Amino acid sequence: MRSIxxxxxxxxxxxxxxxGEAQYLHGHTGVLTIEVEDSIEPGxxxxxxxxxxxxxxxxxxxxxxxxxxxxxxDPLLPAxxxxxxxxxxxxGAPSNKMKGEPFRTELATAYPEARxxxxxxxxxxxxxxxxxxxxxKDKLNIARITFTSGVNAATQEYTPTKTIxxxxxxxxxxVDGVCPxxxxxxx
Ligand SMILES: [Zn+2]
Ligand SMILES: [Zn+2]
Numbered sequence: 388m389r390s391i392x393x394x395x396x397x398x399x400x401x402x403x404x405x406x407g408e409a410q411y412l413h414g415h416t417g418v419l420t421i422e423v424e425d426s427i428e429p430g431x432x433x434x435x436x437x438x439x440x441x442x443x444x445x446x447x448x449x450x451x452x453x454x455x456x457x458x459x460x461d462p463l464l465p466a467x468x469x470x471x472x473x474x475x476x477x478x479g480a481p482s483n484k485m486k487g488e489p490f491r492t493e494l495a496t497a498y499p500e501a502r503x504x505x506x507x508x509x510x511x512x513x514x515x516x517x518x519x520x521x522x523x524k525d526k527l528n529i530a531r532i533t534f535t536s537g538v539n540a541a542t543q544e545y546t547p548t549k550t551i552x553x554x555x556x557x558x559x560x561x562v563d564g565v566c567p568x569x570x571x572x573x574x
Contacts, residue, residue: 424530430555449487450497
């Protein structure tokens with residue numbers, strides 16, 4: 388069975404060198420849906436508590452919210468960074484509190500202090516799905532990711548290969564056989 392969780396992400400981006408209006412900087416509310424598949428943990432009668440999926444995923448997804456997403460070769464990147472630098476906000480500001488965990492993968496690098504994500508490929512809805520899967524595939528048993536942004540939407544199915552040991556009392560993933568939330572130990 389599947390547990391399904393949705394996230395809203397407000398971000399700005401552009402399709403550098405794309406022949407259309409999307410080559411201009413603009414913003415979206417993107418809706419990301421993550422479907423997690425596993426057996427039902429009988430203790431809690433759930434696949435995975437949706438608030439736990441929220442927590443695990445939001446740690447990294449926060450980087451895309453109220454953020455600027457630019458491709459690594461986009462000349463806007465040094466231009467924006469120069470302005471942030473001049474204004475003294477490139478390395479953070481007191482009001483910049485909702486920061487995600489910094490990450491660097493093959494496909495994207497997050498700079499939470501500057502609310503910036505630099506991508507290898509253009510951040511289309513398809514591109515975002517590839518980035519998110521890569522970031523979360525080892526943490527969640529992802530069966531499908533869907534991303535919609537404006538009139539664009541894409542979805543990708545995955546075959547989950549493992550089953551995650553979960554706490555029969557609260558449903559969260561066990562870490563080395565111990566529940567990080569309630570201390571339950573698997574014998
Ligand atoms: Zn767009
Ligand atoms: Zn527990």
